[in-house]
Amino acid sequence: MRAAILTTLLVVLALPAWAEPLRVGRDEAIVVPLNGAARDVVVGNPRIADVQVQGPRRLVVIGKGYGETSLTVLDGAGRVLLSQPVVVTGGEERLVSVITADKSGFKETHFSCAPRCVRVLEDQAPGTPAPK
Structure with missing residues (x-):
């Protein structure tokens, strides 16, 4: 019983992380505010998303292709401001x-799909590797 309670507690405490x-x-943009001044911005797959720096504390993320990628923003000291x-x-x-x-x-x-399904071009498929 103690193990179950401990496991549940650890999972709940880890959720905010x-x-x-x-x-x-796709072909839309969102504004992302930052808690510090950005110096380096890294996008895992630039075929999926692009980022424009609109000031030291504001980014614009633009959807370029269907799928999932990563976004990491570092400050001048190399600390992670955003990793999502x-x-x-x-x-x-x-x-x-x-x-x-x-x-x-x-x-x-x-x-x-929504409300009807439209075929996605193969070069827009999730998991497509970035060009070399």
């Missing part, structure tokens, strides 16, 4: 993957 993703629609996932969707749409199989193997097709 999990960053809620920033959500932005960024999820880009078709506005309020949801992404659906359909996997089919035949004798030649598996095929995955992606759709952005």
Whole structure:
């Protein structure tokens, strides 16, 4: 019983440490205020999201392609001001993957759905690697 209570307590205390993703629609932008002056801004996959610095304490995140990437912002001393996932969707749409199989193997097709589904171009599919 003690172990269950301890486990529950640890999970509850860890919840604030999990960053809620920033959500932005494709071809849309959101303003992100910062608690300090940004010096370095790193986007995990620039094909999914772009960031413009609008001042030392304000960023604009722009959705470029469907999927999820990371955003990290550091101050002049190298301290992390922001470290959050960024999820880009078709506005309020949801992404659906359909996997089919035949004798030649598996095929995955992606759709952005709400209220109807529209096929997502393969170069916009989640998990697509960035160009080298």
